[in-house]
Amino acid sequence: MNLKLKSQIKSQKGFIPIIFTIIGAVIITSINFSFVNNAYAYKSISPVKGYPGGTLSISYDSKDCLVSGNGRVTVGGIEAEIKNWYPCVAYIYVTIPNNITGGDVIVYTYSGETQNIGYLTVYQPPAISSIFPTTVIPGVTEVTIKGSRFDNSKGYYDNVYFNGIKATTVRSWTDAEIVVVAPTGITAGKISIKIDPFDEIDGPPFSLLTPVITSISPANVIPGATIITVKGQNFGNKWLVGDDLYFDEKPAKEKRDVISWTDTEIKTYVPKEVTNAGIVSIKKGSWGVDTVYGPSFSIQKKVSNDTYSNYQTSYLETIRAPNAWSITKGSKNVVVAVIDDGVYVNHPDLRENIWINKNEVIGNRIDDDGNGYIDDIYGWDFISNNGEMTVKGSHGTILAGILGAVGDNDEGIAGISWDVKIMPLIVCDTKYCSPNAIINAIKYAADNGSNIINLSLGTWVTTGYSTIYNEAIKYAYNKGVIIVAAAGNGDIEGGIGQNLDIIPQSLVCNDNEQNMVIGVGAVNNDKYRLSWSNFGKCVDIYAPGYDIISTQAPNYSTVEGFYTIKNNGTSFSAPMVSGAAALLKAKYPTMSNYEIRDRLIKNSSNGVLDVYKALNQPYTYQIVKREDGSLVKTITDPTVYLIENGEKRPILSAAIFNAFGYIWDKIIAITQGEIDIYPLGPGVNISSPVSNPNIINAVDIPEGTLIRARGDIDIYIVKYVGSKKFKRLILSPSVFNNYGHLRWEDIMDVDQSIVDSFITSNLVRAVYDHKIYVLYPSGDTGEKRWVKDYNVLTRLGYDPDAVYEINQFDRDSYTTGSLIE
Ligand SMILES: [Ca+2]
Ligand SMILES: [Ca+2]
Ligand SMILES: [Ca+2]
Ligand SMILES: [Ca+2]
Missing domain, CATH: 2.60.40.10 (Immunoglobulins)
Structure with missing residues (x-):
C-alpha cells in the first residue's frame, strides 16, 4: 500500500460516522419521504477501496421502501455480512469479506432486483512473519519485526506493541521490516502491530531477558x-x-x-x-x-561478645582460636613484646593487657629498677629514648590487638590471647625502623621478662638480610624467649612474594643456623598462601593475613572508635602466632621456647597455625637422641661434645678435634635444655681415643683413594694439596674402567661426613692437553668448558690447586661446551 492510497482509505473511513449521524437523525425524527425520494437518485459505494473486515456503505437505487422480505449483498461474488439495511433511505452497511482482493458490489433487493453498485478494491491487512530476538531486555533490546504490508513509514496511528505497551522508540520502518526498542515496563507476551486502518494483529510471543x-x-x-x-x-x-x-x-x-x-x-x-x-x-x-x-x-556469627567479633570469625576459625579458648584464654603472667612503632596503651580494648614495669616508679626521673632505662613504665621508645610511649605510627597498635585485645569485654575485638601482658617497644617511626633500636629492644625484651617477642618488621626493614641481628636474637632465644617474625611481603599491590631461600630477609631469616625465629607467612582463610607473602625455608608456619580487623590508635582508625579493618600483610599473621604462643605459655608455664615453637609448627594444619591442636594435642617433644658420633654444642658455650654411648664427651681442644679428623661443619648446635639430658662422659683426648667405628680418621685416607658414601653410588678420587683436601667424581663406570689401575674392590665406603669433608673439584686438565676445563657432570654424562687462561680461572674464583689431571678418554666423555672467558 502506498501512502496516497492509504490516505484515501483514512478519509473515507472518517466520513462514515458522519453518515451514521445523519442516518440516526433521520430514524429518530421518522422517515421523511421527500428526503428519501431525493436520496435514492444515485448508486455508490464508500469507500471504493477498503479492507477485509472494514465497513462498506452502499447507496442503491431503492424502490423497496414499503416492501418486506430479504435482501443481500455480495462483493466479488462473496456474501457480505449485512450490518444495517435502511430500506427507505436506500443505505446498506456491510462488512467487507475476507479473502478477496476486490470485485463488484451487487445488491439483491427485497423485490428481487439485482443492482451492480460499483467495483470495490480490497486491501489485505499487514502480516508478521517473524521477530528477532524473541528474548528482550526492556528499554534496551532492539527488536526487528519482519512481515509484509507494514506501510512505507510509520503514521501516527501505526504502532508496535509489546504485550500491550506501545514501543515509543522506532529505529526504522519499512513495508517489510520494523525495528523498535522494547519499551520499559513490559511483561512477557505477544508482539502486536497496528497498521491503520487495520485492526491490531498479533505476532509471535516474546519473553523478557530476566536476570x-x-x-x-x-x-x-x-x-x-x-x-x-x-x-x-x-x-x-x-x-x-x-x-x-x-x-x-x-x-x-x-x-x-x-x-x-x-x-x-x-x-x-x-x-x-x-x-x-x-x-x-x-x-x-x-x-x-x-x-x-x-x-x-x-x-557471620560472633565468636565472642566483642562488638566486631563477627569480623574476626573467619580467620579465627581458620586457626581454631575459638576452640582453643575452651582450653585457655591466656594469662597475665605471659609477656609479649611488640617491637614496632608503639602501642596505644590507653586503648579501651588493650589497656588492661598492657605490661607495667612494677619495679619502676613513674615520673621520678630515676631508673628505679636499675635496668638502664629511666621511667620505663610501659616499655621503651628506642627512637626518642624515653618511656613516654607515644605511638609513632599505626602499625604496632594493630599487632597488639591481634595478639592480645581483651576478649569478651563487650568492646572491640578479641585477641588470640584474651589475657596477656603486652610490652610495647618502639623501634620505628612511620618511615624507618632503626636496626640498632631493634637490637636493643630485643635485648630489653629478653632482660625484662618477655616470654615472646613479636617482630612484624618485614615490610619496613627493606635492607635485605643482615647478620647484625643474630647476636640479639641468639641472646633472647637462649634466655628462653619465643621469637616470632613476619615473613615480609613481596609487594602487597599485586606483586609476588619472594622466595627467602634465594633472597633471605631480616629478621625472619636470622635463625642463627638453628630455628630461633618462628617465621610467619600469610594465608587466606582457606589456607592458601597469599601471592604476596614471602615464602621459603625461613617461613616456619602460616597464619591468616588478609582482611584482618584490629585495634587502632586514635587518628588512625577506619572504623568508628578505635578500630581498623582490612589490614593485609604478613605483619598481621605474625601476632596470631605470637598470641598462640602466649596461650601455650599460659597453659604450660614451664614449657621451653623451643618446645612451644615445635608444638606450634608441628601441629600446624597444612602448614597453617592450628592453635587448638597445638594446645590440645600435645606434640610430645621428642628430643632426638643424637647418634653416637654426633658432635654437638650450644650456641653460647664453645665446648664441643662427642655423643658416645648416650654420654656427651667434651672434646678438650681444637687440636684434639682436628687430630681426630672431625669436621667443624658437622657440629650441631642444640639448646642447653637438650644438651642437659646427656650425662657427662670422659673428655676426648689423645690418650683416650674414641671407640666409635663410624669415625674414620681422615688421615687414614691416602691420596688417590676411591671413596664412596655409604648407600651412595658416586665414587670420588681424593687428593691433597697442602692442607686442602679435594675429591673428584668419576663420571661413569666406563670412565672408571678405562683407568686400568682403578679397582672396584679398592673403593672405601665411608660416612657421608667424610665424603663431605673433601672439597669437590670440577677442574681438570687432560694429559697432552694444556687446556683447563670446568666440568658439569650430570648423571653419567656431562659437559666440559674450557677456561681460556689462568687469569680467567682465578678471576672466577677457581682454585688452581683443585685441578686434576685426567686421561683423554675421561676428558672426551664430556661434551664440549662454550668457552669460558
Ligand atoms: Ca628502669
Ligand atoms: Ca623511675
Ligand atoms: Ca574486646
Ligand atoms: Ca625460622
Whole structure:
C-alpha cells in the first residue's frame, strides 16, 4: 500500500460516522419521504477501496421502501455480512469479506432486483512473519519485526506493541521490516502491530531477558564489611535507575554499597542494615522485570561478645582460636613484646593487657629498677629514648590487638590471647625502623621478662638480610624467649612474594643456623598462601593475613572508635602466632621456647597455625637422641661434645678435634635444655681415643683413594694439596674402567661426613692437553668448558690447586661446551 492510497482509505473511513449521524437523525425524527425520494437518485459505494473486515456503505437505487422480505449483498461474488439495511433511505452497511482482493458490489433487493453498485478494491491487512530476538531486555533490546504490508513509514496511528505497551522508540520502518526498542515496563507476551486502518494483529510471543543469580561468594557475610561477589546472567551491562540488589530485602544500591555492576557479576558491600540471614535477590526495575531470587546468605556469627567479633570469625576459625579458648584464654603472667612503632596503651580494648614495669616508679626521673632505662613504665621508645610511649605510627597498635585485645569485654575485638601482658617497644617511626633500636629492644625484651617477642618488621626493614641481628636474637632465644617474625611481603599491590631461600630477609631469616625465629607467612582463610607473602625455608608456619580487623590508635582508625579493618600483610599473621604462643605459655608455664615453637609448627594444619591442636594435642617433644658420633654444642658455650654411648664427651681442644679428623661443619648446635639430658662422659683426648667405628680418621685416607658414601653410588678420587683436601667424581663406570689401575674392590665406603669433608673439584686438565676445563657432570654424562687462561680461572674464583689431571678418554666423555672467558 502506498501512502496516497492509504490516505484515501483514512478519509473515507472518517466520513462514515458522519453518515451514521445523519442516518440516526433521520430514524429518530421518522422517515421523511421527500428526503428519501431525493436520496435514492444515485448508486455508490464508500469507500471504493477498503479492507477485509472494514465497513462498506452502499447507496442503491431503492424502490423497496414499503416492501418486506430479504435482501443481500455480495462483493466479488462473496456474501457480505449485512450490518444495517435502511430500506427507505436506500443505505446498506456491510462488512467487507475476507479473502478477496476486490470485485463488484451487487445488491439483491427485497423485490428481487439485482443492482451492480460499483467495483470495490480490497486491501489485505499487514502480516508478521517473524521477530528477532524473541528474548528482550526492556528499554534496551532492539527488536526487528519482519512481515509484509507494514506501510512505507510509520503514521501516527501505526504502532508496535509489546504485550500491550506501545514501543515509543522506532529505529526504522519499512513495508517489510520494523525495528523498535522494547519499551520499559513490559511483561512477557505477544508482539502486536497496528497498521491503520487495520485492526491490531498479533505476532509471535516474546519473553523478557530476566536476570539469574547463579552464585554468591562468600555466602557467610558481615553486614557493612563483607564485599560479596554475585555472579549470574542478564544483570545488564550497567546499573540503571530502578535496578537493585537485595539482601534479605535490604537494597544494596540504594545504600550506595554497590562497587561494580556488569552483565554477569555484581560486587557490593552487604548493607550494614542487614540484620538477618536471607535471600539475595535482584530487581531489574529499569527493564520492568520483577524481583528474581537467588541463593541464600548467612550472617557471620560472633565468636565472642566483642562488638566486631563477627569480623574476626573467619580467620579465627581458620586457626581454631575459638576452640582453643575452651582450653585457655591466656594469662597475665605471659609477656609479649611488640617491637614496632608503639602501642596505644590507653586503648579501651588493650589497656588492661598492657605490661607495667612494677619495679619502676613513674615520673621520678630515676631508673628505679636499675635496668638502664629511666621511667620505663610501659616499655621503651628506642627512637626518642624515653618511656613516654607515644605511638609513632599505626602499625604496632594493630599487632597488639591481634595478639592480645581483651576478649569478651563487650568492646572491640578479641585477641588470640584474651589475657596477656603486652610490652610495647618502639623501634620505628612511620618511615624507618632503626636496626640498632631493634637490637636493643630485643635485648630489653629478653632482660625484662618477655616470654615472646613479636617482630612484624618485614615490610619496613627493606635492607635485605643482615647478620647484625643474630647476636640479639641468639641472646633472647637462649634466655628462653619465643621469637616470632613476619615473613615480609613481596609487594602487597599485586606483586609476588619472594622466595627467602634465594633472597633471605631480616629478621625472619636470622635463625642463627638453628630455628630461633618462628617465621610467619600469610594465608587466606582457606589456607592458601597469599601471592604476596614471602615464602621459603625461613617461613616456619602460616597464619591468616588478609582482611584482618584490629585495634587502632586514635587518628588512625577506619572504623568508628578505635578500630581498623582490612589490614593485609604478613605483619598481621605474625601476632596470631605470637598470641598462640602466649596461650601455650599460659597453659604450660614451664614449657621451653623451643618446645612451644615445635608444638606450634608441628601441629600446624597444612602448614597453617592450628592453635587448638597445638594446645590440645600435645606434640610430645621428642628430643632426638643424637647418634653416637654426633658432635654437638650450644650456641653460647664453645665446648664441643662427642655423643658416645648416650654420654656427651667434651672434646678438650681444637687440636684434639682436628687430630681426630672431625669436621667443624658437622657440629650441631642444640639448646642447653637438650644438651642437659646427656650425662657427662670422659673428655676426648689423645690418650683416650674414641671407640666409635663410624669415625674414620681422615688421615687414614691416602691420596688417590676411591671413596664412596655409604648407600651412595658416586665414587670420588681424593687428593691433597697442602692442607686442602679435594675429591673428584668419576663420571661413569666406563670412565672408571678405562683407568686400568682403578679397582672396584679398592673403593672405601665411608660416612657421608667424610665424603663431605673433601672439597669437590670440577677442574681438570687432560694429559697432552694444556687446556683447563670446568666440568658439569650430570648423571653419567656431562659437559666440559674450557677456561681460556689462568687469569680467567682465578678471576672466577677457581682454585688452581683443585685441578686434576685426567686421561683423554675421561676428558672426551664430556661434551664440549662454550668457552669460558
Ligand atoms: Ca628502669
Ligand atoms: Ca623511675
Ligand atoms: Ca574486646
Ligand atoms: Ca625460622
